[in-house]
Amino acid sequence: MSSPVSLNLNYIAPFVADHEWDQLRPAVSEAHRRLHTGNGAGADFLGWMDLPDKGDHEELERIEKTAAGICEHADVFIVIGIGGSSLGAKAVISGLSHSFHSFLQPKKKNGPDILFLGEHFGSDYTAELLEALAGKNVYVNVISKSGTTTEPAIAFRIVKTWMEKTYGKGEAKKRIIATTDREKGALKTMANAEGYETFVVPDDVGGRYSVLTPVGLLPIAVGGISIRDLLAGAREASYEYTEERLSHNQAYQYAAFRYLMYQKGKQIELLSTYEPKLTDFSGWWKQLYGESEGKDGKGLFPASVAFTSDLHSMGQYVQEGRRHLFETVLYIGKSRNKIQIPRSDGDEDGLDFLAGEHLDAINKKAYQGTMLAHTDGSVPNLILEMEQLNAFSMGALIYFFEKACALSGYLLGVNPFDQPGVESYKQNMYALLGKPGHAKRRIELEERLNEWE
Numbered sequence: 146m147s148s149p150v151s152l153n154l155n156y157i158a159p160f161v162a163d164h165e166w167d168q169l170r171p172a173v174s175e176a177h178r179r180l181h182t183g184n185g186a187g188a189d190f191l192g193w194m195d196l197p198d199k200g201d202h203e204e205l206e207r208i209e210k211t212a213a214g215i216c217e218h219a220d221v222f223i224v225i226g227i228g229g230s231s232l233g234a235k236a237v238i239s240g241l242s243h244s245f246h247s248f249l250q251p252k253k254k255n256g257p258d259i260l261f262l263g264e265h266f267g268s269d270y271t272a273e274l275l276e277a278l279a280g281k282n283v284y285v286n287v288i289s290k291s292g293t294t295t296e297p298a299i300a301f302r303i304v305k306t307w308m309e310k311t312y313g314k315g316e317a318k319k320r321i322i323a324t325t326d327r328e329k330g331a332l333k334t335m336a337n338a339e340g341y342e343t344f345v346v347p348d349d350v351g352g353r354y355s356v357l358t359p360v361g362l363l364p365i366a367v368g369g370i371s372i373r374d375l376l377a378g379a380r381e382a383s384y385e386y387t388e389e390r391l392s393h394n395q396a397y398q399y400a401a402f403r404y405l406m407y408q409k410g411k412q413i414e415l416l417s418t419y420e421p422k423l424t425d426f427s428g429w430w431k432q433l434y435g436e437s438e439g440k441d442g443k444g445l446f447p448a449s450v451a452f453t454s455d456l457h458s459m460g461q462y463v464q465e466g467r468r469h470l471f472e473t474v475l476y477i478g479k480s481r482n483k484i485q486i487p488r489s490d491g492d493e494d495g496l497d498f499l500a501g502e503h504l505d506a507i508n509k510k511a512y513q514g515t516m517l518a519h520t521d522g523s524v525p526n527l528i529l530e531m532e533q534l535n536a537f538s539m540g541a542l543i544y545f546f547e548k549a550c551a552l553s554g555y556l557l558g559v560n561p562f563d564q565p566g567v568e569s570y571k572q573n574m575y576a577l578l579g580k581p582g583h584a585k586r587r588i589e590l591e592e593r594l595n596e597w598e
């Protein structure tokens with residue numbers, strides 16, 4: 146078996162000369178060696194590399210058993226987490242489960258409706274979610290590697306209070322599962338005190354690389370998706386992208402291409418998708434590349450567009466705006482469902498020439514036409530193809546991007562495994578909220594705010 150993800154470099158030929166690839170080979174080899182010998186920056190966080198192959202069978206079984214119990218009893222499963230603690234699960238669940246699960250007849254559902262919370266401080270969203278829980282059987286997975294992130298911590302406090310009020314303390318604790326550090330952090334302390342079932346985020350796996358740990362696997366399993374197939378796809382990819390030679394490793398070709406684009410002055414990478422079920426996958430990808438590379442004044446800005454919808458909003462800019470973009474097109478060959486264009490008696494809309502065609506075929510022409518138009522508009526299009534969207538290919542795609550991201554960070558000369566910049570807003574927010582220990586900063590910040598108001 147080989148990775149179901151394949152990179153098509155045909156359309157970028159006008160933008161990269163052979164000698165440019167050649168010049169990059171030594172740097173790619175060096176970055177590969179650093180990654181595989183653990184000699185590069187952030188080497189304490191390389192645990193994601195062999196996650197798919199390590200196969201902790203006991204843990205997998207416990208995840209599946211817990212998920213089965215939740216599926217049997219819950220109407221609603223709330224995933225509380227932010228960034229790497231929610232985006233991976235969200236990407237896989239919306240990619241692979243029914244887009245309108247909550248509208249299905251109960252007997253057609255293969256598990257609870259899954260809702261996400263703890264990703265913001267939105268009052269209306271939070272209030273409406275709580276309102277929607279009335280009369281439902283609710284289970285919760287609170288996920289935080291550090292155990293101290295403010296958004297999920299506050300959301301959990303709100304939901305925990307609701308659970309205890311609704312079910313009583315004793316029953317509430319049976320319905321709450323915490324995924325966090327093995328031993329430290331406020332969430333771990335609370336889980337111990339309350340006696341919640343817990344799963345561990347490994348020390349050597351950073352949040353944005355954690356989707357294949359219990360962080361992602363438990364919610365994904367509750368979503369009725371085979372976590373074994375997901376891991377099998379990632380495993381296949383991990384074998385395939387272990388090759389040092391640039392000519393033999395497509396994950397490295399992707400990383401190298403991005404680097405060449407960056408060197409040529411491109412500033413934005415657009416991840417373009419043609420399937421709405423992949424929109425949340427783009428969210429996961431943006432965190433992966435944004436947090437990994439955006440530091441030391443460097444890095445491509447990772448943005449995403451959902452085509453063809455965004456061709457009617459962003460298409461003009463992509464075609465004719467500032468030429469600082471390139472696109473990575475994530476294209477799925479075959480959908481699970483076939484939708485045929487019906488014939489219409491009078492052909493009033495003039496679309497009878499498409500009667501009998503499948504939506505997939507039309508989507509493909511839209512993609513090909515767009516790719517050619519954008520290429521003509523000097524927006525290089527790198528194509529990443531997957532025959533079908535399923536757990537196996539999704540696992541491979543996740544690993545493809547993780548491996549490429551790590552290598553890409555080393556090519557760029559940054560630590561792809563830290564995110565020091567995220568602290569700045571947190572420190573300001575803590576100070577402005579009056580968190581103990583931040584009094585001096587609070588005065589400074591309030592003075593600045595007053596000057597501007």
Ligand SMILES: O=P(O)(O)OC[C@H]1O[C@](O)(CO)[C@@H](O)[C@@H]1O
Nearest residue numbers: 228229230289290291294352567
């Ligand atoms: O799982 P945690 O520790 O709550 O962190 C959530 C997210 O917040 C960040 O740490 C940034 O603050 C991300 O890197 C991480 O994915």
